[in-house]
Every structure is written in structure tokens, then in C-alpha cells.
Amino acid sequence: MDASRTRALRRGAPVAVLACAAFLASGCTGSMSSALGDGSTTQAAAPMSAEDLQTRYQKVIKEVLPSVVQIQASADLGSGVVYDDQGHIITNAHVVGSEKTFQVTTANSEEPLRASLVYSYPDQDLAVIKLDRMPAGLKPAVFADSEKVEVGQIVLAMGSPLGLSSSVTQGIVSATGRTVSEGGSDGGTGATIANMVQTSAAINPGNSGGALVNLDGQVIGIPTLAAADPGLGNAAPGIGFAIPSSMVKTVAGQIVRSGKVVDSGRAALGITARTVVDERYQPTGAAVVNVLSGGPADRAGLRPGDVITRLGNSTITTTTALSEALAGDKPGQRTTLTYQRDGREQSVEVTLGEQ
Incomplete structure (x- = not known):
């Protein structure tokens, strides 16, 4: 799935139901024996059976589920995933939205706990909340x-798809x-995020912020996301x-230490832009609307009305394409x-700045 086909995305998160009994481990070799100089033989490790794999699944689930919580905002x-022993929980920025307080339900209890927002960082679609007390x-x-x-x-994907808390799927x-x-349009932050892990594990609404x-x-x-056709x-x-x-x-550590993100690692031009189209209504570039005084674009001589068509080796036809190109660069x-x-x-x- 190339970048041009990942623009129609919707909010989601890993799904439910453990289905592993007949899933065989790949990449295993059969038993082999080889003659040694003294006539003895050695047996290679047997391939993992479905029962062995199921046991391993269940062990991982038992270990990790206590670290995965359900987060309820007003709507x-x-x-979320427990980040440390101080009650900090990492989740998606689109889960917390504009809310400041939340109800958190753990895997071991149906009694909701109160949590408050520490900081939300929509550019990376991450946020940290903190429990009032650590149960x-x-x-x-x-x-x-x-x-x-x-x-x-x-x-394994763990979370609360459609409100089904402590659900697990595999992929x-x-x-x-x-x-x-x-x-x-459907609750996401509109962020462009680089280096994401693509998975076949089911991602459904409510699983956002959970654990892979x-x-x-x-x-x-x-x-964080499920693709849409x-x-x-x-x-x-x-x-x-x-x-x-x-x-x-990186993001959670900065939020916990400083109460905000102080070093995003995300490249920026220091502009706001909009997509422009030609007479056939086909996108042709990202038009500069505003230029940050003293920012990278300003120092390079750009001004409102300029239409960006290329950055490095990337062709720019839309503001999304510009964001994707910047996501692959560094300040x-x-x-x-x-x-x-x-x-x-x-x-x-142009020397890129930091977002």
C-alpha cells in the first residue's frame, strides 16, 4: 500500500477474539540428525506445534493484558497502554480529543478509575493521561x-474494539x-505519521491507543488506523x-519529564499551505498561504502565493504529499x-526546521 493510497483512513484499533489453535509457526525446519565422529547423533529442535504456539499466545496475553486499559471520554x-508505575498511560491524541478528564477501566477491574490529561500531541497522534491513583x-x-x-x-493486537474490553486478535x-x-473527518487528528508498522491484525474503532x-x-x-478502500x-x-x-x-518520555513535547524530530518548512488544482480540477501543488517569520521558508525567500511542486525527490501535488515528504526528512x-x-x-x- 503506497502513500498515495493511505489518505482515506479512519480511526481504529486492534480487535478481539483469540483464534490460534490451528496456526502453525512458519520458518521452522523438520527434525534432522547428523552423524558425529564418535558415532553418536544429535537431534535438531522439533518444529513448534499448534499446541506450543497456543501456549505461547496465552502466556503473552496473560503478561500484557494487565498493561492495556479502556479509556472513556464523554463521547x-x-x-491505552500503561507507560510507567506512576500511573501514566499512553494513548492516541484522537482518543482524548479536547477532553481533560477520563474514565479508565483496567483488565482486572470493572470499576472505572479517574484520569486527567497530561499532554496531547496531535502531530504524532499521541497523548499521555495520568491516573489519580495507581491500582x-x-x-x-x-x-x-x-x-x-x-x-x-x-x-497480537490488544484493546477494546467496539467497547469489548480486553479483546485480543492475531496477525x-x-x-x-x-x-x-x-x-x-471521523475523529482523527489529520496527522501524517512516518515509519508506521503495518499489520494484518484487525483494527476496529475502540482499539485506538491499544497495544500491538x-x-x-x-x-x-x-x-492507530485502519485503512479504508x-x-x-x-x-x-x-x-x-x-x-x-x-x-x-520518545514522545511519552518527553511528556512525562517536561509536560510537553520539546523535541519532535519532525521536519517543517514554517508555512501554512493549501492544495491548488488546475482547470481540470486535478491537484497540482501546495500553495503557500502564510510564511512564519524567520522560519525555513522565510529564510529561503518563499512568500504567500508561491506553489510548491517538489521537495527533494518528492513530487508535491497536495498538502498531504508535502506533509508526507516532510515526514521522511529531519530537522x-x-x-x-x-x-x-x-x-x-x-x-x-532550504534548511528544514522543526515542527
């Missing part, structure tokens, strides 16, 4: 290094390094996306920006 329902049995999740996530790994990592743009977990019991991502407008089964755990740790990076002014194409070197 929205989502999931017994609630434990922090273990977050993996998402740089080590590989395509084909078996994963695999379908791809890594996806850049995905959220839709903002490997078979070592480590969270590799926060499920751009032709039909409904969900595209088996195509979901999770914010990688390394980014989750301080120097790149070439191509734009049109008064019908003439011009190029300029």
Missing part, C-alpha cells in the same frame, strides 16, 4: 525497539516504514497501522525546494 471510547495489579508495559521489528513476525507484521496520513505486541510480550506499536469508502480488512514503539517512547536537513511564482518555476536550497 469517544478508546484504549493493584496494573503494571507498565515493556516497549520493544521498533527498529528490530521484521516483516512476518507474529503479533503478522505486513510491512514497516509506512508513511500514512490520517483522515480528520510481539511473542516476547513487548509492545512494538500503538494501533478509497473506491468503496469502507474498511479494507487486514490493513492496519500502528505508531512504532520507539517513537511512542536541520538541507534539501531542494521547487516552486512556481508568477507562472515561472524556481528552485531554492
